Amino acid sequence: MAEGYSVLHTSGGYAIVDPDGRVGKARYGNRAGAETRCENLTQALKDxxxxxxxxxxxxxxxxxxxxxxxxxxxxxxxSDDAPYVFGPRRGRAGVRS
Ligand SMILES: [Zn+2]
Structure with missing residues (x-):
């Protein structure tokens, strides 16, 4: 299989699929726009x-x-979803300011 990007038609519009098969988050309103983006990405890959x-x-x-x-x-x-606090914070114990 040739390495490159492809266009996927989703319920939210046209999406770009990378060579690893991951669907991009961006949605395009028309296939032509998505295909142009696809070609640019594929070219960047080749370059x-x-x-x-x-x-x-x-x-x-x-x-x-x-x-x-x-x-x-x-x-x-x-990492985006991870909470910043891992476990309960304990009062003043050990805190130096
Ligand atoms: Zn990883």
């Missing part, structure tokens, strides 16, 4: 602008948009 990198959290190979993009989608979603 080597996008690289496969291992996710910094789980090591899964992801298609990175650049040095800032180092987590796979599941890990990014998890």
């Amino acid at each position: 080597g602008k996008k690289k496969r990198r291992p996710c910094i959290t789980c090591g899964t190979k992801i298609l990175s948009d650049g040095p800032h993009h180092r987590m796979c989608n599941p890990c990014r979603t998890r």
Whole structure:
């Protein structure tokens, strides 16, 4: 299978599917717009602008948009959803200010 992006028609509009089969969050109102975006992304891939990198959290190979993009989608979603407080906070015990 040739590596590249494809267009998927979803209930919310047209979405871009990356070469790993992940559906992008962006929705396009028409197929032409999605296909144009798709071609640009595929071209960027061929030009080597996008690289496969291992996710910094789980090591899964992801298609990175650049040095800032180092987590796979599941890990990014998890870290977005994760609560900032892990467990109950305990009064003043051990707190120094
Ligand atoms: Zn990951």
